[in-house]
Amino acid sequence: MTEKTEMARDLKNRHVQLIALGGTIGTGLFMGAGSSIKLAGPGIIFVYLITGIFAFLIMRALGELLVSDTSQHSFVNFITKYIGPRAGFIVGWTYWISWITIAMGDLTAVGVYMQYWLPNVPQWLTDLIVLLLLWGLNSITVKAFGETEFWFSLIKIVAIIGLILLGAILIAIKFKTPMGHASLANLVNYGGLFPTGMKNFILAFQMVFFAFLGIEMVGVTASETKNPKKIIPKAINEIPTRILLFYVGSLIAIMSIYPWTQYSGAASPFVKVFSSAGINSAASIINFVVLTASLSALNSCIFTTGRMMYALTDNTNPLHKLSRAQVPNRAINLSVAIISIAVVLNGFMQGEVFGFITSIATTTFLFIYGMVVLAHLRYKQQTKGLAKNVFLMPGAPYTDYLTLGFIMFVFVVLFFSTTTLYAALGAVIWLLILFFWSKWRVV
Template sequence: MEKSQITENADGTMRSLSNRNVQMIAIGGTIGTGLFLGSGTTISKTGPSILLVYLVLGIFFFLMMRAIGEMLYSDPSQHTFVAFITRYLGPTVGHFTGWTYWLGLSFCAMAEITAISTYIQFWFPNIPSWIIQLVFLGTLASVNLIAAKVFGEAEFWFALIKIIAILALIATGAFMMISHSTTPLGHASIQNIFHNFALFPHGSLGFISAFPMVFFAFQGIEFVSITIGEAETPHRIIKKAVNETLLKILIFYFGALIVIMGIIPWTHLTAASSPFVQVFKLAGFPAAAAIINFVVLTSASSSLNSFIFSAGRHLYQLAQENPENSWMHQHVAKISKNGVPAAAIILSALFLLITPLMSLTSATASVFTIVAGSSNDMYIIVYALAMMAHRKYRESTDFLPDGFKMPWYSITSPLTIAFFAIIFITLFFIPQDIIGAVGAIAWTVVFGGITYLHQRSVVTANAEQ
C-alpha cells in the first residue's frame, strides 16, 4: 500500500497493517518455542489427553478474545486492551494493569533475548552472549522504530517460517503414519495415540499441572488486539482475526501433537529433547537438530519483535494517561514522523538492556527466574481484569447491541472469569509454580496499594488547582 493511501489516526499513528499482517502477528505471537521444544514435557505429563487440555484452553481463550474483540469493535482507535480496563474499571486499576502488563512483556522479552543467544551459540559457541543479545535487541528495536508496516512484514516472515516447519512436520508425519513406516520405536500409526491410553497416566496432579503450562503456551494471543489501532480496516479485521486465528492455532497445535504421538509412542516422549527433532530424525533427516534450531531462533526473534511492539504501545498508553504536566506525558506520549511511539519503544528497549548486563554474571539468574515467573502468573490476573472490564462495557452507554458481541455472554463471561481463577489456584498445587503465584499476589497487593495512593494524590492535587 502506498503511503498516500494509508490512513493516519488522530494521534499520528498509521493504519498500515493488513489482514495478513494481523493474522500472522496473532499466530506468530502464540505459536512459539513451547510447541517446538516444550511439547515433549506436556505430553509426558498427560499423554494423549493433552489434546483435551489444548481444546479446553482454546475455547476459553477464544471467549476472552471475543470479549476483547467486542470492546475493540466499539472503539478500534485504542492501541491496547488495557485502555478499556482504565475506561471501565477506573484509572487506578488501569494504571496498575498497564504497568503490570508492560513489566510482564519486558520480562518475557528478556527470556526471549536469553534464548536467542543460546540458539546462536549452537552454531557459534565462542561468541559472548551479551554481544548476540545487543545485536538482536538493536536490530529488532530499529525495525519497530521504522514503521508499523515494517514490523508487520518482519513478523509475517518470522511467523511463516514457524508455520512452514509445523506443516512440514504434519506432512512428514502423515506420510509416515499412512505408510506405516518402521522406526526404532515401532510402527508409525495413529493407533499409537490410543495404545495404553489413560486420562491421568501420571495421576490427576500431572494432568492439572498441564493446564498452566498450556495456558502460558497460548499467552500472547491478545497481541492481535494491540495491532487493531494500526490496522487498515479495523472492523473487518477484528472479526476475521479473532474468529479465525484461534481455529488456525488449534489446527496447528492439534495437527502437530497428533503426528508427534503417532510416530513416537507417547510413553517414549520426555522433556529432554524436542519432539520435532525426534520426528525429523526418525524420518531420515540427520540435520533435524540444526533445522529446528533455526526455526526456534526465528520463533524467539518473532516473539521478541512482538514484545517490543506491544511494550512500546503499552508504555505510550501509560504516558498518555499521566497528567499533561508530567514528564511521562510530555516526553513519552509522543508519536514520531514515522507514525510510531518512538520514545516509548526506545525506553522499553533500554529497559531490556538488563539482559546483556545479567549475562555477564550468574548471580542475578535466580532472582530473574522468580521475577519472570511472577510476571507470567500476573497475566492470569490481567486477563481476568479484561473480562471484568468487558462486563462493565456491557452495562455502559458504549455497548453496541448490533456489534461484534461475545456469544452467550450471560453464561460464557462468568465461566471464563471463573476458569482463569481456577488456573491461578492450580499454581499452588505445582511446586515449581508456588513462588511465582505468591510473587504475583505480593505484586498485586504492594504495587496495587502504591498505585491507589498515587492516583489518590493526583486526584487531590487536581482538586486543589
C-alpha cells in the same frame, strides 16, 4: 510543522493475521511440548482443546471491546473506562513490566540458540546485535514491524505444517520405529488417553495456559490497523482453527509416530520426529525455527511495550510523542533501554533466578486476562445491549463468568506444584505493591 497525534494505520490484513498467529505459537510448542506430553500423556490434547476454547472466549471479549471503539490504543483503555483508573493503572504497568521481563528472557534465549552455530562468539554480543536490529526495525514504521513479524511467523507455520504432513505420511505408510510402527493407535495403546491420572491432567493446564500468552497482542495493533472493524474480528475468529490445526494436529502427529512414553522435557519432540524420518539436519532446522520464534517474541515485545508505554502516558509526558513516521519512538527507546539490561545480566544472573522472575511475569497474565473479561462484563452492563456492535461475544454474560471461573481454576492449580507456587505468590505480591502504589498515584 503540525505534530502527528495519531499512529499510522499501516498494518494490513496479512500482518494482523500473522501477528495473531504468532501470538498463539511460541517456543513452548517446539521445545516444551516434551514436558507437557510426559506430564499428561495423550490427555494433553484435551488440555490444549479446553484451554484453546477459553483463549478464544478471552479474545472474543477483547474483540467486542476493540470494535466498540477503534480509536483506543489498547485494551487497558477499556479497563480504565469500565472498571476504573486504578484498575487501568495496575493492569497497564503490570502488562508493560511483564513483557519487559519476558523480552529479557527471549533475548537470552536468542543468545543461547545462536551459540549452536557461533559457540566462540560471546552471548552478550549476539544479544546486543539482535536487540539493535529489532530496535531499528520497530523505529522505522509500524509496517516494518508488521513485515518482520509476518516472516517470523511464517517460518513457525511452515515448520508445524511440515511436521503434520510428515506425520500423516509416516502413519499412512506405517513407518517402522524402534517402538513398533507409526500409527494413531499409539495414542491409546500405552495406558489409554489419560495414562498418568487426573492429577497430572489437571496440573497440565497451567503449562498449556502459559503457552497461549501473547494472544492479546492483536488487540494492541487495533489503533494501527487498516479497517480494524473488519480485520480484527477476522483475525480473532480464525484462532480456533489455528489452535486445532497447529497445536492439536502437531501433538497427534508427534504421539502417533512415537508413543508418549518416548518423549521427555530434555529434547524437542520435533527433532525426534524429523530425525526418525532420516532428516539428519533436524536439530539445526528446529534450532533455526526456535531462534525465529524467539526473535518473533522479542520483536512483538518491543512493539507491545512501546505502545503500552505510549498509552500509559498523556500529552504532557515527553514519552507521549510520535515520530514523523507516526511511531512512538520515545516510548520504544525507553523500553529497549530497559530490555538491554538483559545483555549485562546474562553474565551475572543466569539460571534459576532469571527464570523465576520471568515465571512471575507470566503468572500475572492470569490477572490481566481476567480484567479484560471483567471489563467486557462491565461494558455489557453499562451499555445494556444498546451499543451497536456487530462482533458480539457468543453466550455473554454466561461465557464471561465461565471464563473467569477457568482463569481462577488455573490460578488455583499453580499452588499444587512447588515449581509454580512461588511464582504465583510472587505475582500476588507484585499486584499488591501496585495496588497500594496506585492509591496515591492515581487520582
